[in-house]
Amino acid sequence: MYYKFSGFTQRLTGAVSSSAYSPQGLRSTIPSESPTIIFTTPTKLVSESSAAVEYMGGNKVPDLQRIFQASDEIPVHLKRGVPDRLLYRTTMALTVGGALYCLVALYIAAQPKNK
């Protein structure tokens, strides 16, 4: 009976002779010296490196932080200017219009049905 240490169960388990004579991870076909360990690649400037280095786009958070932290007393929901104003005005128009339409609809719905 041959034994090996199972990395999965963390116990000794039964094995065939081939794995006993060549423990996990060490096989005669693979050279014994490991490749040089690379801890880090040298830092490259974003301007030097190719676009592929930025995985799915660059970091725009610092620019956005600058925009939103500007001391201009504008509330956060309007701080981006035109697109915010457009969306706000559309929403408010639907709100006021919708509320009035709702009141009219409820008034009509409350009328008794004519026989």
Next chain:
Amino acid sequence: MAHQAHAYHMVDPSPWPLTGAIAALLMTSGLAVWFHFHSTTLMTLGLILLLLTMHQWWRDIIREGTFQGHHTPPVQKGLRYGMILFITSEVFFFLGFFWAFYHSSLAPTPELGGCWPPTGITPLDPFEVPLLNTAVLLASGVTVTWTHHSIMEGERKQAIQSLTLTILLGLYFTALQAMEYYEAPFTIADGVYGSTFFVATGFHGLHVIIGSTFLAVCLLRQIQYHFTSEHHFGFEAAAWYWHFVDVVWLFLYVSIYWWGS
């Protein structure tokens, strides 16, 4: 920016609570108008307003947290409490439907044939698509945990890939469940069996869609570098919600699909 001598967040005046409240008014009145006058205009208007409110309100929270730095540790603690309390309220919501199911299934009335499943109902085989759905959601729980660890370790690419996988699994669940709904040999109108089955699994499916959407927003934010390895509460909230959805499914599967078949 005004200076403050405390770490809490005094929010700017915001119109979104008002627009949200009006949206709720429009949706509920619209529902009544639809039932009595066959017009969906008011309800649709309410839904549009709800979507606009949610988009702008949550967009503003992202601006306040990620871009303006208002989410200090005490503020984040409050957000955590808030999410936990919300999920707890959802647990109670589902508890009601489980109560309804067990009320009807533990003591089946003579009208049902005195048995569960009731006479004439052919339940779905729990070891076919429902079991696959269980595996899909459990796998998505693993992938979302992988995402969390990737974010904490600063592994951007892995976080994006594992989060994408999580969302795809969620969509796969939804597609499978939609197919099951279409193919099911019984409908919501088939007595109390149909009612309990479709209302409980239906609300669960809605929560899967909501959870998938929440995760998708987190994916967009992760791509745009919003999350840091130390601070990514938006993602944590989405992950908590996703685990909750997963647990509800496990209860649904064991109670309704398996025990109830």
